[in-house]
Amino acid sequence: MMEPSTDKAFINLINQNLGIAYKVSQFYFDDAENRQDAIQEMMYQLWKSYPSFDGRSKFSTWMYKVCLNTALTYLKSNKRNKNEPLQENHYHLPSEPENNKEEELRLLELAIGQLSSLNKAIVLLYLDGFEYSEISEVTGLSKSNVSVRLVRIRRELELKIKQKLNR
Amino acid sequence: MDHLEIMRNQWQGSGKHAEFTPFQENEFSTLIKKQMKKQNHIIGRYFWGTFLFHILIYALMGHVLIKYGIVSSDQLVLTLSLFGIALTFPFTAKLMIEFKKLAQVQRGSIGVSTIKSQVEIRYGILSRYFRFKKLYDYFLIPIHCAIGAVLSFHIFVPGSFSYVSFPIISVFVISLASCWYAIRSENRTYFKLPLEELKGILGDFDKK
Numbered sequence: 001m002m003e004p005s006t007d008k009a010f011i012n013l014i015n016q017n018l019g020i021a022y023k024v025s026q027f028y029f030d031d032a033e034n035r036q037d038a039i040q041e042m043m044y045q046l047w048k049s050y051p052s053f054d055g056r057s058k059f060s061t062w063m064y065k066v067c068l069n070t071a072l073t074y075l076k077s078n079k080r081n082k083n084e085p086l087q088e089n090h091y092h093l094p095s096e097p098e099n100n101k102e103e104e105l106r107l108l109e110l111a112i113g114q115l116s117s118l119n120k121a122i123v124l125l126y127l128d129g130f131e132y133s134e135i136s137e138v139t140g141l142s143k144s145n146v147s148v149r150l151v152r153i154r155r156e157l158e159l160k161i162k163q164k165l166n167r
Numbered sequence: 168m169d170h171l172e173i174m175r176n177q178w179q180g181s182g183k184h185a186e187f188t189p190f191q192e193n194e195f196s197t198l199i200k201k202q203m204k205k206q207n208h209i210i211g212r213y214f215w216g217t218f219l220f221h222i223l224i225y226a227l228m229g230h231v232l233i234k235y236g237i238v239s240s241d242q243l244v245l246t247l248s249l250f251g252i253a254l255t256f257p258f259t260a261k262l263m264i265e266f267k268k269l270a271q272v273q274r275g276s277i278g279v280s281t282i283k284s285q286v287e288i289r290y291g292i293l294s295r296y297f298r299f300k301k302l303y304d305y306f307l308i309p310i311h312c313a314i315g316a317v318l319s320f321h322i323f324v325p326g327s328f329s330y331v332s333f334p335i336i337s338v339f340v341i342s343l344a345s346c347w348y349a350i351r352s353e354n355r356t357y358f359k360l361p362l363e364e365l366k367g368i369l370g371d372f373d374k375k
Binding site for chain 1 (some may be wrong): 169170171173174175178179187189190191192195198199201202203206272277280281282283284285286289364365368371372
């Protein structure tokens, strides 16, 4: 097999933004093995797409696009049977949380795990401090659609937390 | 402040994702090679399965053509086996061309604009190939089964066609059903489910 060309500048950029791949894999895949596979596939897709990176957007934004696209399409079909929605036990959190706030955030994580792939991507970008315009740039949704969706997602998440707490 | 906002503040302030081992150049190169090998393996498994089926058809038709068509100068065998080969050849050529398009996406050839456009591109490539494959499945497979059934009885079971018409039809129906079962499972795994998933994602994008 031919030796793949990997230049230092590219690897440096990847290393500086490696957190993105980890965050995406953590958001979309439930166990360590799947996450590791996901990160490897993301690296491969990044390497494959890098020559088309024209520098018009930030490298981190571009990396988010590639990693999210990989999570949404390539790996979803490969791991169809394994990729169940996140369950409580996947987080391996203590059954008795220290306080209410922690419990609520734990429930929020569970509720996020049940969102659709696209809404999960929007939440991830939002959590990472992306503005609506940047989320729109990554996903391809209009800015107003991102805003409307985030309002709905918030409502949905709050409702799910409330339901869980009332049980 | 809602829970998502609290989480956003924690997420950005905590730095909980900061502990990663950076890639070394040779390590990254090894990873890419491994992934390339994995991709080639997935693609190769499907391609060789299909290609082998075509080779078997050529070998079988060729054998029948030479042994019973040319040597014994049987016009029916000659016509059917030549027809079978001639009909299969364009599909093999098209299969190889389409498959090359599907498999060999060169490094950097696809720009990354948005996630939506990436999903659309992938959906387009896969559905185009599936359309071609369905044409092959619905058109060529029944013809192959029919030729196979007729030739088998013509060569190995002496007697007029009216005498063996029911067994010929039975063999045709059984072979068609077997092929249909195998194709259905293959299409479901490699095309229908992935396309449904991609369509689901695209549908989510179109929701207002």
